[in-house]
Amino acid sequence: MATQNAPLSMHRAVEGLGVWEHRGKVTAVGIGHSPTARRWDGQAETAIGALAIDALRKAIEDAGVSPDQVDGLVLDPGTTTGAHWEEGDPIPMDVVNAFNPTDDPLDGIAQLSAEWLLKNMPELTNVNFTMYGRGCMSNAIVTAAQAVGDGLTNTCLVLKGWHNLAGRYYQGGANALSDRPGTAAMSTLWGTPASYGTALQFAAYCRKYGKNHDMMAPFVVNSKRNGLLFPEGFFAQHRPEPLTVEDYIAARWIAKPANLYDNDIPIMATAAYLFTTAERAKDMKQKPVYILNHASSHTAAHSLTPTLEEVEADTARTGRMLYEGAGITANDLSFENMYDGFTLFHQFHMEGLGFRGVKFGEALDFYQTDISIEGPNPVSPSGGNAGSGRTRFWMHTDCIQQIQGRAGARQITGVKAEIGVSGGPMPMGGNFTVWGATPD
Amino acid sequence: MPKQSVVADELTKPYYDACNEGRLVIQGCKTCGNLQHPAARACKQCGGSDMEWKPVSGRGKIYEYGVVHDCPIKELQADQPFNVAVITLEEDSRIQFYSHLPGVPVDEVPVGATVQVDMETTPNGQKVPEWRVVS
Numbered sequence: 001m002a003t004q005n006a007p008l009s010m011h012r013a014v015e016g017l018g019v020w021e022h023r024g025k026v027t028a029v030g031i032g033h034s035p036t037a038r039r040w041d042g043q044a045e046t047a048i049g050a051l052a053i054d055a056l057r058k059a060i061e062d063a064g065v066s067p068d069q070v071d072g073l074v075l076d077p078g079t080t081t082g083a084h085w086e087e088g089d090p091i092p093m094d095v096v097n098a099f100n101p102t103d104d105p106l107d108g109i110a111q112l113s114a115e116w117l118l119k120n121m122p123e124l125t126n127v128n129f130t131m132y133g134r135g136c137m138s139n140a141i142v143t144a145a146q147a148v149g150d151g152l153t154n155t156c157l158v159l160k161g162w163h164n165l166a167g168r169y170y171q172g173g174a175n176a177l178s179d180r181p182g183t184a185a186m187s188t189l190w191g192t193p194a195s196y197g198t199a200l201q202f203a204a205y206c207r208k209y210g211k212n213h214d215m216m217a218p219f220v221v222n223s224k225r226n227g228l229l230f231p232e233g234f235f236a237q238h239r240p241e242p243l244t245v246e247d248y249i250a251a252r253w254i255a256k257p258a259n260l261y262d263n264d265i266p267i268m269a270t271a272a273y274l275f276t277t278a279e280r281a282k283d284m285k286q287k288p289v290y291i292l293n294h295a296s297s298h299t300a301a302h303s304l305t306p307t308l309e310e311v312e313a314d315t316a317r318t319g320r321m322l323y324e325g326a327g328i329t330a331n332d333l334s335f336e337n338m339y340d341g342f343t344l345f346h347q348f349h350m351e352g353l354g355f356r357g358v359k360f361g362e363a364l365d366f367y368q369t370d371i372s373i374e375g376p377n378p379v380s381p382s383g384g385n386a387g388s389g390r391t392r393f394w395m396h397t398d399c400i401q402q403i404q405g406r407a408g409a410r411q412i413t414g415v416k417a418e419i420g421v422s423g424g425p426m427p428m429g430g431n432f433t434v435w436g437a438t439p440d
Numbered sequence: 441m442p443k444q445s446v447v448a449d450e451l452t453k454p455y456y457d458a459c460n461e462g463r464l465v466i467q468g469c470k471t472c473g474n475l476q477h478p479a480a481r482a483c484k485q486c487g488g489s490d491m492e493w494k495p496v497s498g499r500g501k502i503y504e505y506g507v508v509h510d511c512p513i514k515e516l517q518a519d520q521p522f523n524v525a526v527i528t529l530e531e532d533s534r535i536q537f538y539s540h541l542p543g544v545p546v547d548e549v550p551v552g553a554t555v556q557v558d559m560e561t562t563p564n565g566q567k568v569p570e571w572r573v574v575s
Contacts, residue, residue: 168512170512171514175513175514176514177444177514178445178563179444179447179564180444180447181447181449182446182448182451182452182453183449183451183479185446185452185568186452186478186479189443189568190443190524190539190540191443191508191512191516191522191524192524193508193510193511193512196506196524199506204503204504207504252510253510255507255508256507256509256547300484302476302534302535303534303535303536304526304536304537305526305536308504
């Protein structure tokens with residue numbers, strides 16, 4: 001069974017589509033997370049394939065279904081953006097052969113295919129639908145939601161894995177060479193780190209609205225606090241130290257005005273969800289969380305990097321699309337869990353949503369108010385990537401757990417968790433989901 | 441500040457040949473008139489493939505900047521921290537170039553200032569656009 005990439009037609013990427021035809025008919029009913037690690041230790045039992053199998057099995061168990069009831073699998077086959085297996089590096093065949101391999105020896109080590117997963121999970125006897133939602137868990141989620149809604153699959157696993165290898169992220173490959181091909185050089189020759197583009201937008205934002213980087217501190221400190229309340233997360237598991245405002249402000253720059261804590265830490269981790277129809281979910285083990293809408297942005301920068309103006313236009317459009325398709329307004333949001341992989345762009349997502357009435361230019365002032373999980377305006381209750389490491393899925397897990405009442409110490413208490421929104425990654429370009437406690 | 445050497449490829453050879461002659465050109469679409477940078481096989485606006493290289497004045501403005509303290513490119517790490525500014529072109533302010541802004545002290549970039557292209561030679565002799573503040 002060859003696995004196809006999800007066609008763009010599955011995305012809701014324009015305004016004017018009206019309410020999503022499957023609003024309230026698709027549910028999340030199971031969650032599974034692997035343990036986390038900073039880097040791969042080279043062992044078979046901790047390879048990304050093993051972590052993926054672990055998360056998938058946990059999601060199945062959490063949902064209370066038997067594996068043979070699963071008929072679909074949607075995943076992102078990519079498992080990194082910056083830790084690549086360097087060409088020529090020997091592949092550990094003992095690890096490859098500890099599993100049932102595919103034709104690609106890096107399958108299960110530095111990537112994941114549906115074929116590899118099905119070969120190594122013999123209990124999944126009835127999977128007849130597989131699809132790739134490439135890039136992020138956010139895309140896998142919207143792909144799976146649309147697929148279940150369209151009847152392509154009834155009980156569907158949704159997976160994202162991240163591997164991390166020895167060495168520094170993004171420092172290998174072309175960046176380690178003495179020359180660069182001409183086309184690539186146009187955008188890469190000046191040595192911008194990954195967070196540069198966001199830092200540039202943030203600098204323009206501060207200049208335009210009269211703000212400053214120190215105003216980010218309460219948001220990052222709040223996210224780190226929430227992350228330490230996320231037992232599945234990296235910092236809770238390995239580095240349970242809180243971050244103070246002083247720590248944040250004193251941190252070294254990466255691409256000023258982005259400092260160390262504005263950049264997420266690459267880790268190894270996987271997460272899986274089980275989606276099914278609202279009808280099927282009525283009698284299941286966990287309280288179903290209803291998907292009210294999904295929306296996607298395919299917008300690209302006009303030139304080398306998005307400007308603040310382009311970002312603000314696109315996040316506003318994303319907000320409008322989300323509300324239109326879910327049939328809600330910003331006033332209906334209990335909380336928001338928009339992406340924070342570079343903390344400096346979380347505000348652009350939040351302002352685009354108009355969360356709690358926050359307009360463009362007001363988010364940093366909003367951060368100085370009570371944004372805690374105990375307060376009336378919970379911002380990023382998941383803690384996001386800042387709080388738990390670079391996975392781009394803590395936000396989604398938290399949305400589901402908050403609405404189910406299973407967020408543990410992280411459960412928001414100042415408001416009732418009824419409708420939340422998550423997604424990313426970038427303010428321009430990403431996939432977003434609205435989650436609800438009821439289908440209505 | 442030495443950069444990586446640039447090896448022109450088939451798509452960008454006209455661009456880099458012009459750089460070697462001290463001229464700045466960018467891609468223009470013959471079908472819809474869109475200007476674009478970086479170069480691509482097709483027009484990002486209309487999808488057409490009938491592209492040409494159009495001369496531009498080499499004047500622009502500084503849109504904004506960041507200061508790189510932790511650079512992923514090995515060749516540049518000895519020079520960090522350094523400025524990286526985004527320059528917008530006079531002919532079309534949506535067109536951007538990156539610049540290390542030679543001559544401008546680190547973190548003292550005059551946002552909004554006018555700049556002029558000033559070709560810089562990379563280690564293998566290939567020139568690339570850099571930009572100098574003129575006002």
